[in-house]
Amino acid sequence: MTPSNIKYRIGKSRGFQVLTITLAFACVIPLLAILGFIIEAGITKINWHFLVNVPKPVGETGGGIANALLGTLIIILVAALIAIPIGILCGVYLSENKKSRLAYWSRLCVDILQGVPSIVVGIVAYFWLVKPLGGFSALSGSVALAIMMLPIVIRSTEETLKLLPDTLKEAAFALGMPFHRVILKVIIPCGISGILSGVMLSIARVAGETAPLLFTAFGNPYLSANLTKPMQSLPLLIFNYATSPYNDWHDLAWGASLILLVFVLMLNIFTKLITRKWKVQL
Amino acid sequence: MDTSSMDKDLITLSNASLGVISPVKTADSLKIRQRLRRSYRQIKTENVFRRVLVLMGWVMVVLVLGILFTLVLESVPSIRALGAGYLWGKTWDPVQDVYGAYPFLLGTLLTSFLALIISIPFSIAVAIFLGEYYPEGWLPNLLKNTVELIAAVPSVIYGFWGLAVLVPIVRGWETKLGVQPVGVGILSSSLILAVMIIPYAASLGRSMIQMVPSPLKEAAYSLGATRWEVIRSVIIPYTKSGLFAGILLSLGRALGETMAVTMVIGNTSIIPKNIFSPGNTMASVIANEFTEADKPVYLSALIELGLVLFLVTVVINMIGKRVISRFTNE
Amino acid sequence: MKKKSLNFRALLSAGALFLAIGFSACNGGGTSGESKSDSTKSASDDNALIGAGSSFDNPLFSKMFSEYNKLNGLKVNYQSVGSGAGISQLTNKTVDFGASDAPMNGKQDSAVSAPVLHIPVTAGAVVLSYNLAEVKDTLKLTPSVLADIFLGKITKWNDAKIAAINKGVKLPDVAILIAHRSDGSGTSNIFTTYLSKVSEEWSSKVGKGSSVNWPVGLGGKGNEGVAGLIKQTPGAIGYIELAYAIQNNMAYAQIQNKAGRFITPSIASVTAAANITIPADSKVSLTNTDAADGYPISGFSWVLIYKEQKYGDRNQDRATKLLKLLSWVIHDGQQFSGALNYAPLSPAAVTTGDAILKSATFDGKPILQ
Numbered sequence: 004m005t006p007s008n009i010k011y012r013i014g015k016s017r018g019f020q021v022l023t024i025t026l027a028f029a030c031v032i033p034l035l036a037i038l039g040f041i042i043e044a045g046i047t048k049i050n051w052h053f054l055v056n057v058p059k060p061v062g063e064t065g066g067g068i069a070n071a072l073l074g075t076l077i078i079i080l081v082a083a084l085i086a087i088p089i090g091i092l093c094g095v096y097l098s099e100n101k102k103s104r105l106a107y108w109s110r111l112c113v114d115i116l117q118g119v120p121s122i123v124v125g126i127v128a129y130f131w132l133v134k135p136l137g138g139f140s141a142l143s144g145s146v147a148l149a150i151m152m153l154p155i156v157i158r159s160t161e162e163t164l165k166l167l168p169d170t171l172k173e174a175a176f177a178l179g180m181p182f183h184r185v186i187l188k189v190i191i192p193c194g195i196s197g198i199l200s201g202v203m204l205s206i207a208r209v210a211g212e213t214a215p216l217l218f219t220a221f222g223n224p225y226l227s228a229n230l231t232k233p234m235q236s237l238p239l240l241i242f243n244y245a246t247s248p249y250n251d252w253h254d255l256a257w258g259a260s261l262i263l264l265v266f267v268l269m270l271n272i273f274t275k276l277i278t279r280k281w282k283v284q285l
Numbered sequence: 286m287d288t289s290s291m292d293k294d295l296i297t298l299s300n301a302s303l304g305v306i307s308p309v310k311t312a313d314s315l316k317i318r319q320r321l322r323r324s325y326r327q328i329k330t331e332n333v334f335r336r337v338l339v340l341m342g343w344v345m346v347v348l349v350l351g352i353l354f355t356l357v358l359e360s361v362p363s364i365r366a367l368g369a370g371y372l373w374g375k376t377w378d379p380v381q382d383v384y385g386a387y388p389f390l391l392g393t394l395l396t397s398f399l400a401l402i403i404s405i406p407f408s409i410a411v412a413i414f415l416g417e418y419y420p421e422g423w424l425p426n427l428l429k430n431t432v433e434l435i436a437a438v439p440s441v442i443y444g445f446w447g448l449a450v451l452v453p454i455v456r457g458w459e460t461k462l463g464v465q466p467v468g469v470g471i472l473s474s475s476l477i478l479a480v481m482i483i484p485y486a487a488s489l490g491r492s493m494i495q496m497v498p499s500p501l502k503e504a505a506y507s508l509g510a511t512r513w514e515v516i517r518s519v520i521i522p523y524t525k526s527g528l529f530a531g532i533l534l535s536l537g538r539a540l541g542e543t544m545a546v547t548m549v550i551g552n553t554s555i556i557p558k559n560i561f562s563p564g565n566t567m568a569s570v571i572a573n574e575f576t577e578a579d580k581p582v583y584l585s586a587l588i589e590l591g592l593v594l595f596l597v598t599v600v601i602n603m604i605g606k607r608v609i610s611r612f613t614n615e
Numbered sequence: 616m617k618k619k620s621l622n623f624r625a626l627l628s629a630g631a632l633f634l635a636i637g638f639s640a641c642n643g644g645g646t647s648g649e650s651k652s653d654s655t656k657s658a659s660d661d662n663a664l665i666g667a668g669s670s671f672d673n674p675l676f677s678k679m680f681s682e683y684n685k686l687n688g689l690k691v692n693y694q695s696v697g698s699g700a701g702i703s704q705l706t707n708k709t710v711d712f713g714a715s716d717a718p719m720n721g722k723q724d725s726a727v728s729a730p731v732l733h734i735p736v737t738a739g740a741v742v743l744s745y746n747l748a749e750v751k752d753t754l755k756l757t758p759s760v761l762a763d764i765f766l767g768k769i770t771k772w773n774d775a776k777i778a779a780i781n782k783g784v785k786l787p788d789v790a791i792l793i794a795h796r797s798d799g800s801g802t803s804n805i806f807t808t809y810l811s812k813v814s815e816e817w818s819s820k821v822g823k824g825s826s827v828n829w830p831v832g833l834g835g836k837g838n839e840g841v842a843g844l845i846k847q848t849p850g851a852i853g854y855i856e857l858a859y860a861i862q863n864n865m866a867y868a869q870i871q872n873k874a875g876r877f878i879t880p881s882i883a884s885v886t887a888a889a890n891i892t893i894p895a896d897s898k899v900s901l902t903n904t905d906a907a908d909g910y911p912i913s914g915f916s917w918v919l920i921y922k923e924q925k926y927g928d929r930n931q932d933r934a935t936k937l938l939k940l941l942s943w944v945i946h947d948g949q950q951f952s953g954a955l956n957y958a959p960l961s962p963a964a965v966t967t968g969d970a971i972l973k974s975a976t977f978d979g980k981p982i983l984q
Contacts, residue, residue, distance in 0.1 A: 016513035020418065026410030030487075031431050033480045037438060037446045060678035061955055093341040100342070109342040111603075112349040118602040119352065120541035122571050123591045127355050137927060138709050139665070150348065157345070181327045183334035211439025214543055214572065221667075222694045224677065233665065233692055238441060243695060245445065247839070249674060249862060264442055271437040275430055378828035379799070380821070448843065456847070465790065467833060467848060552797025552834030563833050565797075573836060577699030577799025577825050580722050584703075 038264070045261025048254045057226055058240075061249045068259050070226045074141065074234040078220055079206060081145035081230065086152035087202055093153070094160025094198070095186055110161075117154035124150050125215035133219060141227075141234035144220025148212065152205035159201020163194040200274045207270035211263060213238040237263045353595070360589035366582050371589065377554040379574075384586040386593065388556045392564035393594075395471050395557060396546065397539040400478035401532060407479075408486035408535070409528065415487075416494025417520060418512075429491070436484040444548030447477040452549060459561055469551040470563045477549055478539045485538055486531035493527030493612070494520055527612045533605030541598050543568040567594045663690040664937055668701020668714030669801055670837065671856060672916050675737055675957050676714070679948040686943075689936060698801040699825055705731065705919050708927055711937050713919040716801020717825055718898040729926065732975060733917040734968050735897050736944055738889045738958040740857040740880040740913040741806050742867035746845050747772065749787045754868040755780050755877045758903075758911070761870070762814035764791060764852065766821075767831035772850060780871075787850075794844040794853030797834025799826035805914040806854045809902035854912075857885070858956040872911040873903055884910035885958035893967045915964070918944070925978045934977045942972055942983060 056067030093109070100106040128147035133139055167190060175185040191198065209215075216222075221233035222243065228234075237259050244256040363371065367384055374385020411432055419425040448469075455476070456468035497520050505515045521528075551563020552573055565573075567590050578584035666676075673695035680691040696704070698715035705713035706727045718733055743756060756764075760776050763769045769776060773786040796803045804825040811818040821827050833848075835841040838859045845851045845865065857880050860867045869877040878884050888901050888909030901913045918941060924934035945968040949959040960968070973983050 012511050012514070016511035019513040019516070023410045023414050023418065026407050027414040027428060030407050030411055030435070030480075030483050031428065034431060034435050034438070036450060037442065040446055040450060041442065058677075060681040061674040062678065089341060089344060092338055093345055096338040096342045099338065105339065105342045105346070109345045112345040114602055114606050115349050115599050116345070116352075118537050118541065118598040120543060120568055120591075120594055120598065122543050122568060122575075123352070123356070123595055126359075126571075126575070126588065126591060127352050130355050130359065131351075133709060134707055153345070153348075181331040183331050186334070207437055211441065213439075213441050217576075217696070221665075221692075223692045224680075225663075225690050225692065232663070233694070238439065241441060243673075245839070247674065260442055260445065263439060267437055267439060268434060271434055272430075275433075376828060380824040380827045383828075453847065465792070467792070469833065469844070547836060548840075552836060552840075553832065554828060554834075565834075573798040573834075574826055575700075576697035579699040579702060579720070579799070579825065581726065 041257075041261050041264050044257040045259075048258030049261065053255075053258055058224060058244075058255060059251070061247075061251060064251060066251065066255060068237070068240060068255060068262075070223060070235040071237045071240040071259060072262075073226060073228065074220070074223070075210065075236040075238075077228060077230070078141050078145050078148065078216075078234060078236055079210060081142065082148035082152060082209065083202065083206060085145060085149040086156055086205065089149075090153050090156025090202075090205075091160050091191065091198060094157045095164065095190070097157065097161045098164035099186075113154045113157050116150070117158070119151075120214075121151060121212050122214040125218055128215060129218040138231075139219065139221035139233045140231045141220050142230045144216045144234070144236070145230075147215035147219050148209040151209050151212065151215065152202075155205035155208060156198075156201050159204070160194070160198050163197025163201070164190060166197075167193055196277055196280070200278045203270050203274040203277070207267050207274070210267050210270070211238055213242045217242075356588060356592040356595060360585050360592050362581050363585035363589045367586065371586070372593070375556060377570075379578075379580070379583050382580070382582060384583070386567070386590055388554050389565050389567045389570050389590065390593075392471070392550070392557060393540060393566040393568070395560070395564065396475050396478060396550070396566055397536055399471065399475035399560060400482060400539050401536055403475060403479035404483050404486065404535065405532065408483045408531070409490060411483065411487040412490030412494055412528070412531075413516060413520075416491040417516060420495065429488075432484050432487055435480065440481070440542060440545040441548075443477055443481060443545040447473060447545060447549040451476060462561075464559075464561045467551065467561070467563060469549050470561050471550065471557055472560045474546045474550040474566075475560070477545050478542060481542065481545065482535035482538050485535040486528070489531035489534065489609070490524070490528050493524040493531070496527075496613075497523050526608050530605045530608035530612065533601055533608065537598050537601040537605060540601065541568060541594060543572050547572045567591075662688060662936075663692060664711045664933070664940065665709075666691060666693040666701075666712045666714060666918075667696045667704045667710045668919075669698045669716050669916055670695035671698075671716050671739055671801055672714050672737065674858070675952060675955055678951045678955060679944055682951065683940060683943060683948070689940065691940065697799065698804075699799055702919065705921075711920070711933070712941070714916065715919060716914060716916045717804040718917060719919070730922040731919050732922050732971050733897050733919060734941055734945065734971050735893075735915040735960060735964045736918050736941075736968075737916050737949075737952055737960065738885050738901065738913055738964075739805075739916060740885045740910050740958070741802055741809075741854050742857050742860045742880045742912075743852060743870065744842070744845050744855055744860050744865045744867045745852040746847075746849055747787060747789070747866070748849065750784060750866075752781075752784050753866070753879070754784070755871070756868045757871045758809075758813035762810050762817050765793060765795075765810060765830070765832075766814075766817060767793075789850040792848050792851040793829070793832030794835055794841045794848070794851050795829050795832050796826075796838075796841055796854075797836050799824075800837075801825060801914075801916070802838065802854065802856055803827065805900075805902060806912060808900055808914075809912045812903045857881075861956050870911055872907075872909060873905060874907040876907065878908070878910045880910045880912075882953060882956065882958045884908060885913045886961055888913045889915065889958065889964055890961040891963070893963050895967065895970065897964070897967050897971060913958070920975065922974065923976055923979075924982065925976075931977050931982075934975075934982055938972055938975055938982045942969070945969070945972075 052065055053067045055069050056065065057070045059066035097106055097110055124147050128143055132143035132146055171189060171193060172185055175189045216236055216239050220236055222239045223233045223235045241256045241259050244252040371384060372386050375387050376383050376385050377388060415425055415429055452468040452473055455473045456466045459466045501519055502515055505519050546566055547569040550565060550569055552565055552569060553563045554565055557564035571587050571591055575587055578587055676693045680693060684690060698717055701713035701715050702719055702723055704710045719731060745754065757780055760780065770791055772789045772791055778786055804823065807823040807827050811823040821830060833844055835844045838855050841853045842855050842859050842863055842865065845853045867880060869879050872878050887906050888904040890906055891904060893899055901915060903911050920937065945960060945965055952959040973981060975982055
């Protein structure tokens, strides 16, 4: 081998390294651009009145998004109350029964559910809940979102519990604890950080969903906390007001976009801090 | 304290069941009966709990079958009216009741694969950077977290940004190339999609690359290989199937993406001629026309489109997961 | 193990606290909402109506219903989901009323279980907006030229046919780019109905409907999308609602009407177009109007309700509230139209609307006297 050949090879290696680093950091640019853009457009719109008032009709200034904030909070809370118990128990089932036939199919279905486009979930929720019950309701929106949360909760629960050493469970059984106590008092508490981060990720994911709510939660210009009635939510408000011709409504949409974006990113960052603190692998 | 009392329960239980005859006083026998009852209750709860777990396993199966069933049921009118030709029909004309899904199939495939091609260099670069070059340290950590945040931004916000920032840039390119300067179209939506799907392939690729056994790499280094040669001849071949799975998962995500694409693709039901033409994807057609579908066959044709989309994404995701599980089991 | 369970307990209690705060917040919201409606009349459930449909009506309705709420506390929740969706929601009986920019057609009529009343509530114009920075004068267009442009037969702005009707205007040598709605919409329905009336070729090749197979052009989602396309693309022309064009300071063309005059779209010219003989069911298209001062591309927007209001678990109270609301909308509510660039109903339309509202019944008996 000639020295020039070696130099060439080293040069090529260096070149590739530089290329990799450049490309890797180029990925960050779009995210920063989006953040900058939304912050610039939204920050001036947000003040106290914006947070505590309901939207005003066109031509009146000083409207706010209180109805959407409350609505998003309630819809997500109810969705979480539906999805978390089912999701965790299903995750426990999958991790406890690795080989059974039902577990195989169930796991397959979780994978399928994860890939279902959100608009399809919206259509299905409409046919399942809204049409038979004869009206739009926040509850049907929560169910649609819960369907989208389930796969993430189940997956994170299953993956976390798989990592726990078997000796933990065996020790508990050896002490004579019945199965349900072993699961509820030993296994789940030990994996709680992984489960919790899965739950938060799932909330962050559904918080920005518009399509499943269009034909379920429906929206509402008034402040409402009644689960059986239509309710407004942030993504719906952004979607509706961003496509209107009026500047007052555009302002509401920009401010709401910023709040939604910050909320979702905070949830994600918070999740990462949790996983770092408890050293969970997801 | 519970466990110790339970131990006694078990002992008395075994004694009782073995029929050991011992002179017990009435007070003691009452206690034993109480304990027996309690342990029966424990067993009962345990059985209920097990049953609940199995039920939860069933819930998922029922949920997915239910979704499939609902979609099929609602698309029956369109299947009956249009038959199999639906998929290959080249016109979509709700006024004349002519529905052909071909322009949307093509649009979906074009945007997804173009997005994939654009995003692969970036996602692989991130994977190699984090998996091989700099697995530790604050800067790589920051990059890793930032890339993961890309997946967290709601898609409606991507669409907003694409329309306001990306589309004018693309229009500038088109003016320079002499194509009709429209801006919105296949290319713009592919670019947005490319950004959105980077994290999926990148994070999977990173964990795959970290799983490459270090003896393999060390052997190559000791033979005098450069970093690049190790990456090309050891790491890439070893993680090939894992990287492929990551790309498949990205593809699955790109196929189903709705809001962002709808906002920048131009939304015409004409078959796209090149990557600058406006088009439509399956998801964007549903989002655009679902609310205004005023005839049963029209609505049902849109739902059938949803069914096709559902099946395609399911198949792609299935293959991806299968490849991953085979890779990690090896 | 001990430490872990301690952590777990801390987490649990934190979670419980979070939930408690969340619920108390909900309850707080709920009670405050109820107390408001308590002070006005009855429980919140009974004092709310739900409507859905046309996105065109949404800004006007938001203003009208907010004013009506101030008057007597009735909460009307109107959501702009699109005219077609408004009709299907009414068909599925998930709403109290639907709103649509296109009257129900034969197929839709056969899908509903009971007769539906159409009440005209406002009228709007569809304007042809264009992006030609060089042209300072307002362009004039005749129906046949307009049809040729949208059929893709005229492809340049300096085409002889356009030049012939715009004498003295210097037209640039720029390709025409068509922008149309990608989503189905009442706006498209009004525009394509007009083109079908004035052009034989359009009627046979494309036809009318809320979503048609456009021969050429780009689709934008919603009025906003089309307006965006026009604003961003030099040489573009597209159809949008008058309110959007005015709010966004966009240029729009004068259109020649049936009487041969070039009319600028405005609230006055739309009201003029609507001042024609209206049939008893009010299902009439205002496009290509006979009125001499009328703008030819305009149309009514209707609220749709069931003629027989007793269905499902509806009570008389709810039906009365709905009818009273609609009666207010076509009378007092009209004062809010002008400020939002909607055309108020013509006297003829109000009279027809009144007659239709009086024909609504509850259990066979008329509701409004």
